[in-house]
Structures are given as structure tokens and as C-alpha cells.
Amino acid sequence: MTNDNPTGKKLWDGRFSEATDAFVEQFTASVGFDQVMADQDIRGSIAHATMLCQVGVLSEVELTAIIGGLEAIQAEIHQGIFSWSVALEDVHMNIESALTDRIGSVGKKLHTGRSRNDQVATDIRLYLRDQIDIISRLVIRLQRGILALASQETATILPGLTHLQVAQPITFGHHLMAWYAMTERDYARFQDCRARLNVLPLGAAALAGTSYPIDRLLTAKLLGFDGVAENSLDAVSDRDFAIEFSACASIMMMHLSRWSEEIVLWASPQFDFVDLPDRFCTGSSIMPQKKNPDVPELVRGKTGRVYGSLMTLLTLMKGQPLAYNKDNQEDKEPLFDTVNTLRDCLTAFADMIPAMVPKRENMRAAAMRGYATATDLADYLVKKGLPFRDAHDVVGKLVGVAINQAVDLAELSLATMQAESSLISDDIYAVLTLEGSIRARNHIGGTAPNQVDSAIQRASVRLDALDQQVN
Numbered sequence: 001m002t003n004d005n006p007t008g009k010k011l012w013d014g015r016f017s018e019a020t021d022a023f024v025e026q027f028t029a030s031v032g033f034d035q036v037m038a039d040q041d042i043r044g045s046i047a048h049a050t051m052l053c054q055v056g057v058l059s060e061v062e063l064t065a066i067i068g069g070l071e072a073i074q075a076e077i078h079q080g081i082f083s084w085s086v087a088l089e090d091v092h093m094n095i096e097s098a099l100t101d102r103i104g105s106v107g108k109k110l111h112t113g114r115s116r117n118d119q120v121a122t123d124i125r126l127y128l129r130d131q132i133d134i135i136s137r138l139v140i141r142l143q144r145g146i147l148a149l150a151s152q153e154t155a156t157i158l159p160g161l162t163h164l165q166v167a168q169p170i171t172f173g174h175h176l177m178a179w180y181a182m183t184e185r186d187y188a189r190f191q192d193c194r195a196r197l198n199v200l201p202l203g204a205a206a207l208a209g210t211s212y213p214i215d216r217l218l219t220a221k222l223l224g225f226d227g228v229a230e231n232s233l234d235a236v237s238d239r240d241f242a243i244e245f246s247a248c249a250s251i252m253m254m255h256l257s258r259w260s261e262e263i264v265l266w267a268s269p270q271f272d273f274v275d276l277p278d279r280f281c282t283g284s285s286i287m288p289q290k291k292n293p294d295v296p297e298l299v300r301g302k303t304g305r306v307y308g309s310l311m312t313l314l315t316l317m318k319g320q321p322l323a324y325n326k327d328n329q330e331d332k333e334p335l336f337d338t339v340n341t342l343r344d345c346l347t348a349f350a351d352m353i354p355a356m357v358p359k360r361e362n363m364r365a366a367a368m369r370g371y372a373t374a375t376d377l378a379d380y381l382v383k384k385g386l387p388f389r390d391a392h393d394v395v396g397k398l399v400g401v402a403i404n405q406a407v408d409l410a411e412l413s414l415a416t417m418q419a420e421s422s423l424i425s426d427d428i429y430a431v432l433t434l435e436g437s438i439r440a441r442n443h444i445g446g447t448a449p450n451q452v453d454s455a456i457q458r459a460s461v462r463l464d465a466l467d468q469q470v471n
Contacts, residue, residue, distance in 0.1 A: 040126035121201035145354035166370020197241035204235035260296035309334035
């Protein structure tokens with residue numbers, strides 16, 4: 001970063017009698033991180049200038065000069081040749097100063113009718129709106145990957161777990177569709193957040209509005225906002241939208257972390273349910289046999305980072321009186337980090353999930369080991385007229401017998417089972433198969449293969465509709 005303001009002249013220092021302390025200048029500057037909002041700042045300034053021209057504060061000639069200057073500065077930023085100055089504090093002052101250097105005193109008119117307070121509030125909303133749109137597209141790409149894998153595994157038997165113990169047989173496709181259900185809620189939360197943040201703060205000025213004849217509705221229309229913030233104090237000091245986004249991101253990271261935990265377990269030799277392609281793993285510097293699932297492990301770890309940013313923002317705002325305070329400079333780094341972390345994790349998972357290779361025989365063998373069809377046996381007895389609690393007791397005793405004989409329930413003799421209940425007949429063996437168990441869950445939301453396939457088809461229709469909205 002180059003300091004191109006060696007005189008230390010500030011755009012606000014008319015009433016000051018001494019220069020800013022060198023340490024304080026570095027300490028209070030934000031340009032090192034808020035320059036990522038340069039595009040949004042220029043977009044907001046062009047809309048503001050256009051509005052000022054419409055209400056007669058700027059002439060057409062002045063507007064043309066301002067827009068031309070801002071577009072030239074934007075081109076320099078994109079090319080990496082723009083000189084950022086710590087002495088000019090932030091992205092806003094850097095761009096405004098460069099504009100004045102480029103087009104002369106006309107550039108000083110750009111800030112008419114606004115303050116950095118409403119300017120930064122607008123920039124952050126524009127930035128976050130853009131990022132939510134990018135994240136939404138990444139979520140859809142991840143969802144496509146889940147559906148692609150699930151559609152291949154609608155009949156692949158997997159042990160369903162509770163308490164990390166074998167509970168009932170399900171299909172791998174059904175399990176993947178549980179992941180998909182989480183992402184649908186995540187997507188909806190981000191859209192709700194986007195709708196709430198999409199109001200224009202610009203025009204609130206420092207905190208009380210402005211005496212210039214501005215047209216806030218025009219500015220909102222130019223910038224694609226749905227409306228304007230109706231209270232100037234709240235407009236400049238509100239950061240609810242950043243907190244809400246971070247909460248949405250935290251929930252989605254929690255989901256990704258849960259998946260990560262399952263993938264780490266599944267990829268271990270103890271489970272051996274899936275194989276992760278080498279490109280998503282690393283080895284050990286000392287143990288040549290190791291293949292470590294670093295991508296899901298790192299996503300699991302980064303979840304805490306996003307949680308931390310949410311707590312930072314909540315703590316930042318909890319003690320602030322109205323209206324704007326310098327504390328709010330601290331809102332950007334945790335917000336930017338959350339955006340970058342979530343985008344990276346979604347990208348990694350969107351690439352990795354459809355590339356996972358299920359080990360179907362190992363999944364099936366694991367489902368056989370945990371008496372996963374015990375509930376099916378209880379349901380069988382209930383259908384024969386036995387109260388469920390009595391059926392539960394009978395099956396519990398038969399599981400104990402099977403454990404002592406080191407066999408599965410389906411391997412018990414008919415005589416052994418009839419010793420516990422005369423209601424059991426030889427049709428029980430069709431019930432006790434894994435395939436029979438999953439086929440029996442034949443309702444919306446159940447794990448029967450045809451129901452999983454139907455769920456995938458319904459999800460695909462919904463996803464196609466979302467795809468059209470964001471593209």
C-alpha cells in the first residue's frame with residue numbers, strides 16, 4: 001500500500017490545529033480491508049451523483065465528469081495500479097480524493113447531501129447483497145451435487161444411526177437427502193436476510209438527514225433497493241443485517257460441520273463407507289500409509305471461526321448508543337472473513353460431495369451388524385394384534401438371544417422366535433431382510449427407494465425454479 005498523501009491533509013481537518021498522530025493514523029485506518037468494497041462505493045457514488053443532477057444540485061456537465069472520473073478510478077483499481085493511502089483512512093476518502101485530483105473541484109461536490117456514515121452503511125449493504133447472491137449460487141451448485149449422488153444411491157442400504165449406534169436400515173440416498181433438506185432451509189434464510197437488508201440508508205447523512213432536496217426513492221431505484229430506511233438515526237447505525245447474515249452463515253457452517261463429521265467417520269477404516277478422491281485429502285509426513293480427510297476436517301474447524309465472527313458483531317453492537325460510533329469500523333473484518341470462509345467451504349463441498357465414492361457392500365454389512373430390523377419385528381407383532389409395549393419386550397428378549405448366539409435376528413430359528421411369541425410365523429423372514437425393512441417405509445419422507453426417488457424429483461423441480469431466479 002502506498003501513502004500518496006505525504007502532507008497528511010485530511011478531507012475533514014478544517015477545525016484541527018495539529019496533525020493526526022502517526023500511530024493513531026494507522027490505528028484508525030480501515031483502507032487495508034474496506035477497499036474490497038470499492039466497486040460498491042463507486043456504484044453508490046454514481047447513483048448519488050445521478051440523483052443530485054436530477055434534483056438540480058449538479059449540472060449535466062458536472063455529472064458526466066464525476067461518472068467518467070469514478071469509472072477511470074474503478075478501472076485502475078481492477079488493474080491493481082490504484083494507489084491506496086492510509087492517510088486517507090478508508091476506501092471512501094481514497095476514492096473521493098482521487099476523483100478530485102483527477103477532475104478538479106467538481107469532485108468535491110460529490111459528497112453533497114451525504115456523510116460517510118450513510119455512505120458506508122450503503123456500501124456494506126450493497127456488498128453483502130452481492131455476496132448473498134454469490135453464496136446462493138454456490139448453495140445451488142452444492143445442492144445439484146447432492147442430488148446427483150443421491151439419485152445413484154436410492155437403494156444403497158446404510159445403517160441409520162442414533163447415539164452413533166445402529167438404529168434402523170435406511171438408504172444412502174435418503175441420508176443424502178437429509179443433507180439436502182438442511183440446505184433448503186439455509187438458502188431460504190439467506191433470501192430472507194437479503195430481503196431485509198435491501199433498503200437504502202443513503203440520505204440519512206450523518207444521522208439527521210440533509211437540507212438538500214434529495215430524492216431518496218430515485219437513488220434506491222438506481223441501486224436496486226426495494227425501499228429506503230425510514231429513520232435516519234437507525235439507517236446509519238443499524239448493523240442487524242450483518243449480524244443476521246452471520247447467523248445464517250453460522251447455521252449453514254453448523255450443517256457443513258455435521259456433514260464433515262460424518263464424512264470423516266465414513267472415510268475412516270473403522271467405518272470404511274466412502275472413499276474420498278485423493279485431491280481432497282493429504283498424507284502424513286511420517287506415516288506413509290495415511291490418507292487424511294483434510295477438507296472436511298478443515299471445514300469442521302472453520303465453523304468455530306464463523307461462530308466467533310457472529311459473537312464479535314453481537315458484542316460490537318450491544319453497548320452502542322445511537323447513532324453512528326467509530327466502533328462500527330470493527331464490523332467489516334469479521335463480516336468479510338465470514339463471507340470468504342463460507343464461500344470457500346461451499347466451493348470445497350460442492351466439488352467434493354458428488355465425487356465421493358460409496359462403498360456399498362461395507363455399508364450393507366454394517367447395517368447387518370446392529371440388529372437394525374428389530375423395530376420391523378416389533379411392528380410385525382403389532383400388526384398381528386400385540387400391543388406395542390408388549391411387542392417391544394418380546395423383541396428385546398429375542399435380540400438378547402441373538403447376541404448370545406452371535407447371529408442376526410434373521411438367523412434365529414422359527415422355533416426360537418415362537419418361544420417368545422406364538423404370533424410369529426415363517427413370514428417373519430421376509431420382514432427381517434434389510435430390503436424389506438426399507439421398502440416398508442413407503443410414505444412421503446420415508447426411506448423406501450421409490451420415496452427417495454420421488455423426493456429427489458421434487459427437489460429437482462424446486463431447484464430448477466431457484467436456478468432461474470438467481471441466474
